[in-house]
Amino acid sequence: MRAAVIVFPGSNRESDVVRALRRSGAQVSLVWHADHELPAGTDLAVLPGGFSYGDYLRCGAIAGRAAAMDAVRAHAARGGLVLGICNGFQILCESGLLPGVLMRNVNRRFICHRQTLRVERTDTRFTSAYRPGQVIDVCVAHGEGNYFADPETLARIEGEGRVAFRYCDAEGAITVEANRNGSLNAIAGVLSENRAVLGMMPHPENFVEDLIGGTDGRGLFDSLAA
């Protein structure tokens, strides 16, 4: 597995995701946002979390039009894998690689806490190391994570089984309290039609080491590197 992590001005989670990918056995290189190509042989492009371009205009709006994103779009058009975490998810929505948009959290606050997610499907390149319906303990840290799509788009996403993760309580129940940012249908992660592109607000890369307090994020990187 060769992964290319795209770094934008204002990205700040690239080191963690590089570490998580390498831990699972991937070869990782960093790509600057102004580069026009991904390294030859790239299997997976990763858009890390952070505050690209200071969240100016809209979160992910300017990054979504960066030169490196043309290369990521071309990679996705060839069926290549793309993972966007947090700001990376916002960038994927802004760049047109995923439907919908991430709006301001419904409680108007930046939320930063541990979060349980229910794994909705395990027949993807991102989630095969998890069990169907498994509840994983990761964390979230964002101000704009409230997933929104128009009713037709939402119906299509659900009808095609493109929700990878939902916010849930510790028992796996989808509750209003567990969905603190107010996302439609408690959506925490969305797949593209061919399931090769995944965007998610929570941070699996934060929880890959016992020392840090959890390892439930490993499954995602182990799935990719398998």
Added chain:
Amino acid sequence: MKARIIVTLKNGVLDPQGKAIEAALKSLAIQGVEGVRQGKVFDIEVSATDASAAEATLRTACEKLLANTVVENYAIEIL
């Protein structure tokens, strides 16, 4: 030529910032406010000298970057 672009949230899209501003206005005892929706204004200088060419440029700017048409509408005024 000067132009102004106004970007607003579409009807039905939740606007937590607008709600917070509405609550703040109420806390200032400003009477008669029934709702607030927050948007953005861009004042843009364009090199085109005729309005239709300017509008075409600005429409492209809105579609490609200034508005996210999933949740936002835009209006172009040539000043």
